[in-house]
Amino acid sequence: MLATLDYHRSRLASGVTVARSASRPSGLGAARRPDCTVGASMIELRDVKKAFNQGQHNEYWALSGITLNLEAKRVTALRGPSGSGKTTLLTLIGCLARPTSGRVSLHGRDISGLPERFLTEIRRQTFGFVFQQFNLIRGMSALENVMLPAFPTGRAHRELVERADALLERLRLTHRRDARAEWLSGGEQQRVAIARALINDPEVLIADEPTANLDTALAKEFMAILEGFGAEGRTVILTSHDPLVVESAAVHRVIDMRDGLLVEQ
Amino acid sequence: MSPWFEKQRHLIDFTLASLARRKGRHLGLLVVFALLVFALASAMLFAHALRHEAQQILDGAPEIVLQKLVAGRHDLIPPGTIERISGMRGVQQVHGRLWGYYYDPVVKANYTFLVPPDNSIQPGTLVIGPALARQRGLAPGTGISLRSYSGALYSFAIAAVLPQASELASADLLLVSEADFRAFFSYPADHYTDIALSVANPAEVRNIANKLAKLLPDSRPILREEIQRTYASIFDWREGIMLALLSAAILAFAILAWDKASGLSADEKREIGILKAIGWETGDIIKMKFWEGALISLIAFLVGFIAAYVHVFHFGAPLFEPVLKGWSVLYPRFVLTPVIDGLQVATLFFFTVFPFLAATLVPIWRAAVTDPDAVMRT
Numbered sequence: 001m002l003a004t005l006d007y008h009r010s011r012l013a014s015g016v017t018v019a020r021s022a023s024r025p026s027g028l029g030a031a032r033r034p035d036c037t038v039g040a041s042m043i044e045l046r047d048v049k050k051a052f053n054q055g056q057h058n059e060y061w062a063l064s065g066i067t068l069n070l071e072a073k074r075v076t077a078l079r080g081p082s083g084s085g086k087t088t089l090l091t092l093i094g095c096l097a098r099p100t101s102g103r104v105s106l107h108g109r110d111i112s113g114l115p116e117r118f119l120t121e122i123r124r125q126t127f128g129f130v131f132q133q134f135n136l137i138r139g140m141s142a143l144e145n146v147m148l149p150a151f152p153t154g155r156a157h158r159e160l161v162e163r164a165d166a167l168l169e170r171l172r173l174t175h176r177r178d179a180r181a182e183w184l185s186g187g188e189q190q191r192v193a194i195a196r197a198l199i200n201d202p203e204v205l206i207a208d209e210p211t212a213n214l215d216t217a218l219a220k221e222f223m224a225i226l227e228g229f230g231a232e233g234r235t236v237i238l239t240s241h242d243p244l245v246v247e248s249a250a251v252h253r254v255i256d257m258r259d260g261l262l263v264e265q
Numbered sequence: 266m267s268p269w270f271e272k273q274r275h276l277i278d279f280t281l282a283s284l285a286r287r288k289g290r291h292l293g294l295l296v297v298f299a300l301l302v303f304a305l306a307s308a309m310l311f312a313h314a315l316r317h318e319a320q321q322i323l324d325g326a327p328e329i330v331l332q333k334l335v336a337g338r339h340d341l342i343p344p345g346t347i348e349r350i351s352g353m354r355g356v357q358q359v360h361g362r363l364w365g366y367y368y369d370p371v372v373k374a375n376y377t378f379l380v381p382p383d384n385s386i387q388p389g390t391l392v393i394g395p396a397l398a399r400q401r402g403l404a405p406g407t408g409i410s411l412r413s414y415s416g417a418l419y420s421f422a423i424a425a426v427l428p429q430a431s432e433l434a435s436a437d438l439l440l441v442s443e444a445d446f447r448a449f450f451s452y453p454a455d456h457y458t459d460i461a462l463s464v465a466n467p468a469e470v471r472n473i474a475n476k477l478a479k480l481l482p483d484s485r486p487i488l489r490e491e492i493q494r495t496y497a498s499i500f501d502w503r504e505g506i507m508l509a510l511l512s513a514a515i516l517a518f519a520i521l522a523w524d525k526a527s528g529l530s531a532d533e534k535r536e537i538g539i540l541k542a543i544g545w546e547t548g549d550i551i552k553m554k555f556w557e558g559a560l561i562s563l564i565a566f567l568v569g570f571i572a573a574y575v576h577v578f579h580f581g582a583p584l585f586e587p588v589l590k591g592w593s594v595l596y597p598r599f600v601l602t603p604v605i606d607g608l609q610v611a612t613l614f615f616f617t618v619f620p621f622l623a624a625t626l627v628p629i630w631r632a633a634v635t636d637p638d639a640v641m642r643t
Binding site for chain 1: 267268269270271272274275276278279282286287532535536538539540541542543544545546547548549636637638
């Protein structure tokens, strides 16, 4: 009840109309974070603006004032044409960049003004990233790529290998664990990127245009994986303008963007 | 193991993997760097060992050598001089020395004739230096005939060849009896080439030299420390000349190494961006790259230095020998005693490893402090 109230309050506050909202089955698995109830506001953005090359002749405002609440244990898609600001918004949510103005809060804690070191810590613990180009490190095996985000945590090597192996098995990549990143197909690279994003068991998975470099079959495969995440109650935030993604049943909420603003519907 | 150690282990693992991934580039850097260290260390080690060798030899020389001068030129010590100075306070021992140069037209080389202080050579025999023995094909039991400056022919039997170990000092040496020396050079009786003085107290050497200069105003006292200093400056000068000659090559190598080390490839920049985006701290990335540069430069330094050591002390520095040793017809063959000057090694280390590390770290730092969101846009 409390969660539903929070959710509706956040909708009112942000003024955002949700295309397909919490009425979809959430596919809840065992609760991963005891303090996160379904639909509770996890990430809040208040009048967030982001400028590039500020004060220079080529100053460009990618975001012009975004107010938005993102719920825990939901799959949320940011939809919009190129240049609409969805990737920039994703970088602010994922602590990859700081807003020029406005506030970003995670679990009620303002993180927009934190120094880079703390942002890195939050990024490592809370977010897992799947990049559009997958961004695996060439010359390293699939297994090593998966383990990379966990290196700064100081976890035991054996534990890391076990965890990475389990993730690769889950994503049906055990047979490619020792293959170098550049030898993998597009779909395999994406699954390795997903496994890498999950190695630190983050609360939130962030994916930027996850199907942009995949054919239809591989895109459907990705959606199946996404449904699995939805079913186990993981928070997923992704950007896409692919109908296969944004119209999928795995996506609980779609937020439209244009020209650095949310689109009112 | 504590998380801190595990983290360092992961960083080192990643660094080694990263080195292996760019084998060609890193091997190229390693070779260039090692060659640079090799050239510099060879010159330094060789010159230092020569200085040390000269020092060792001169340690056995008398504290003061007194020469008589006529019109500013070296002249013979007349009779009575030794007696005049032998009673001087602080002088332990005084003896007149007999030595001279002889040009052998057969091998077109100069020999040094010397009467040993104990005059232990039997008349009619010679003890010769190893280089001379090689050049003239002499061995104990064989003989040699030499025409004196007066035109008379003298025949000597070779009693012995001086040991190889003393070759640096004795390559062209002939030890001869006093009687043969005086006869061969038509040397006037009771005259000496110069006088060697032993002084017990090193602090007194200068005082005694001053007294000698006052007592014998037409003579010149030469101190051992002055000779040592002269030798040191000769080798310093030669080392300097060699380094100057090498400097163009060194500079070319340095520019290449700097370029290779400081230029980050697009691939490396991308890699740094990815690592930052997936949760690596700027400090971790700088540390990792620091280890990368440190490993390359330390290995190259070790390889270059060890190669220089082997080159100088096992092969006699064939690459730099002609410049550093000087020229002679009777070239001494000798193996230098391995001596390493810690300060020189530290200086070489400081001027090679540190600039390299700086060259690698600056661009890494620049790349590592950029916002991690760049990776989302590539």
